Amino acid sequence: MTQRLLLTACLLSMAAFTQAQKVNRAGGDPKLSEYWEPEVKVVAPGKTAADAPADAIVLFDGSNTSAWEAKNGGPIKWKVENGAMTVTGGAGEIHTTQGFGDCQLHIEWRTPEVVKGEGQGRGNSGIFLMGKYELQVLDSYNNRTYSNGQAGSIYKQLPPMANASRGPGEWQTYDIIFTAPVFYPDGNVKTQARITVIHNGVLVQNNATIWGSTQYIGIANYEKHGEKEPLILQDHGNPVSFRNIWIRPL
Structure with a gap:
């Protein structure tokens, strides 16, 4: 050899x-x-990370507001133009006609280009998961306020891990993974709600535990509610705009 x-x-x-x-x-x-069953389902992604995947429910595509209604029912009174819907004075909050629990939510928002006010009075709105758990919307670009009240916070509970805010008038993005709370029959909490939020590509809430329903005064607490509840967008008196909203129930 x-x-x-x-x-x-x-x-x-x-x-x-x-x-x-x-x-x-x-x-x-x-x-x-190795295991081969069940086979993983195929979901066609959007052309970009901002585009709705094939199995998403489109809540607002720039013109059609049929997925939303006013607080007391009926059509919303927000202004719809140029692919966005904008809070108008006294129009009130709006909520989805459909309820959701565990979900992946994509939503884009913009505070006014012309800065008026400061702190909580500047570009204020909110996204309420299940109508109860608020992810704060605020112009937090060079705008000091309490940390658990700025953009990316779970309002009055959890401050964001970073301030990833763009300037006034610029479009911003939230990508949200939300896990709904689970209750025992007697109303006690079996598992708390959890949330992950990516703000403009930056992780600001990392599978964080939500303390309870958002409270303006006092400590957050849980009250038993349905497994699926509407999503609410807040009217806080500022002309905040929203666009490209889609959701994937999980």
């Missing part, structure tokens, strides 16, 4: 030994730890 053949034989032997070690470390046949 030539030296080259001997070297080749040694290399093949070492490769076989290494493979055998891997199989032994895995406890035998690697196929034993």
Whole structure:
């Protein structure tokens, strides 16, 4: 046997030994730890990360507001133009006609380009998951306010991990993963709600535990509610705009 053949034989032997070690470390046949059913469903993604995937429910596409209604029912009174819907004075909050629980939510928002006010009086609105758990919307660009009340906060509960705000008049994005709370029949909390929020591509809430329903005064607390509840957009008196809203029930 030539030296080259001997070297080749040694290399093949070492490769076989290494493979055998891997199989032994895995406890035998690697196929034993594979499963093929159920097959993972196919979801066609949007053309970009902002576009709704195939299985999403489009809540606002820039013109059609049929997925929303006024607080006391009927058509919304917000201004709809240029692909956005904007809070108008005294129009009131709006909520979805459909209820949601666990979900993935994409929503884009914009505070006024002309800055008026400061702190909580500047570009204020809110997104209420299940109508009860508020993710704050606020112009937090060079605008100091209490940390658990700025953009990206779970209002009056959890401050964001970072201030990722764009300037006034610029469109901003929230990508949200929300896990609804679960209640025992007697109303006690079995599992609290949890939320992950990415603000303009920056993680600001990381699977955070929500303390309870949002309270302006006092400590947040849970009250038993349905497994699916409407999404609410707040009218806080500022002309905040929203566009490209879609949701995936999970």
